[in-house]
Amino acid sequence: MAQSFPKARVNQLIGEDFGQSLENVGFGIIDGLLGSDWTNGLRQEIKKLYDQGLLVPNKTYYEGRKDENGRFVYGYSVSKPNVHELDLSTIELQKRKELDIPHLNALYEDETIQKSINRAAPDFNITKLDIKIQYNAGEGGCFPMHFDTTTNVSKRRVTGTLYLNPDWIPEHGGQLRVYPFPYDIMDVDPLNDRLVLFSSHETLHRVMPSHAPARYCITLWYYVDQDSPQSLQIPRFSWLRQVEGIGFLLNPNTRKLLSKIVYDNHWRESVRQSFGEQKEEIEKILANHNKEVEHIKKQLSPEILDFLLQCVPLAHGEDFLKLARPIKGE
Ligand SMILES: [Fe+2]
Numbered sequence: 001m002a003q004s005f006p007k008a009r010v011n012q013l014i015g016e017d018f019g020q021s022l023e024n025v026g027f028g029i030i031d032g033l034l035g036s037d038w039t040n041g042l043r044q045e046i047k048k049l050y051d052q053g054l055l056v057p058n059k060t061y062y063e064g065r066k067d068e069n070g071r072f073v074y075g076y077s078v079s080k081p082n083v084h085e086l087d088l089s090t091i092e093l094q095k096r097k098e099l100d101i102p103h104l105n106a107l108y109e110d111e112t113i114q115k116s117i118n119r120a121a122p123d124f125n126i127t128k129l130d131i132k133i134q135y136n137a138g139e140g141g142c143f144p145m146h147f148d149t150t151t152n153v154s155k156r157r158v159t160g161t162l163y164l165n166p167d168w169i170p171e172h173g174g175q176l177r178v179y180p181f182p183y184d185i186m187d188v189d190p191l192n193d194r195l196v197l198f199s200s201h202e203t204l205h206r207v208m209p210s211h212a213p214a215r216y217c218i219t220l221w222y223y224v225d226q227d228s229p230q231s232l233q234i235p236r237f238s239w240l241r242q243v244e245g246i247g248f249l250l251n252p253n254t255r256k257l258l259s260k261i262v263y264d265n266h267w268r269e270s271v272r273q274s275f276g277e278q279k280e281e282i283e284k285i286l287a288n289h290n291k292e293v294e295h296i297k298k299q300l301s302p303e304i305l306d307f308l309l310q311c312v313p314l315a316h317g318e319d320f321l322k323l324a325r326p327i328k329g330e
Pocket of ligand 1: 148
């Protein structure tokens with residue numbers, strides 16, 4: 001039996017300060033979310049499912065498009081060596097109970113995190129959760145740069161990553177790297193009991209190569225009920241909006257496109273690192289990426305492109321760092 005879910009603690013940590021972080025820089029970090037009894041329980045249950053062979057290789061999907069019936073489909077997928085996962089929503093309730101994973105089941109069923117996010121950042125208005133557990137066996141296992149989804153593909157609005165790595169040291173790598181364009185990159189260490197929540201549409205991110213014998217992570221995906229094609233325009237970087245001439249950098253679509261140009265080298269390197277020896281697939285992904293980057297560049301005059309590459313990424317500065325700082329529990 002798992003101890004009861006630490007609702008009071010979660011409620012307190014995912015509060016007003018957290019909402020300010022999520023809305024203004026696009027992500028928020030909480031340390032000490034559940035306490036060590038819970039993180040030990042969750043980690044042991046993930047290891048048990050991995051040892052039972054229930055986890056499958058994680059894949060990245062490319063060339064998303066609508067088919068003739070208007071359904072969203074992908075052209076192809078590529079698996080990542082050493083990264084194994086299991087989507088708990090694919091297992092029937094009865095089977096989940098039989099697996100004897102009380103901590104994972106409680107995390108899936110309890111609504112405290114969801115309700116706290118809605119209270120702290122009401123614009124998201126999330127109503128449903130899916131959980132994926134992940135076991136990264138090291139050897140450089142990592143993820144390429146990506147946005148989790150877009151408004152016309154999925155109702156997913158908030159992504160959470162909960163890390164369960166008490167022995168993490170910098171040499172282990174495996175940091176979550178966020179690209180809060182127009183600001184500079186930021187690496188978030190995958191520390192034990194740390195929850196990072198970010199906007200699924202608008203936060204560009206990746207996972208750096210992991211060299212730990214095992215890296216444990218739980219991904220939380222929060223969805224809304226209704227299709228809402230509009231972007232939430234998060235992050236807002238509210239203090240930047242007053243700066244003349246910079247407004248265009250804050251439009252969600254512009255941010256998406258320009259970040260691909262500005263971080264072009266990061267993008268390519270992340271693809272090369274993520275897919276091991278699958279050379280043909282890597283070349284295909286990079287060829288498509290290059291095509292996209294060239295297309296975006298063609299829309300810009302050389303002067304604007306030059307100006308852009310000179311001014312961004314912006315240094316973090318005080319306003320940014322205050323909001324990106326972890327909120328600490330016990
Ligand atoms: Fe992601």
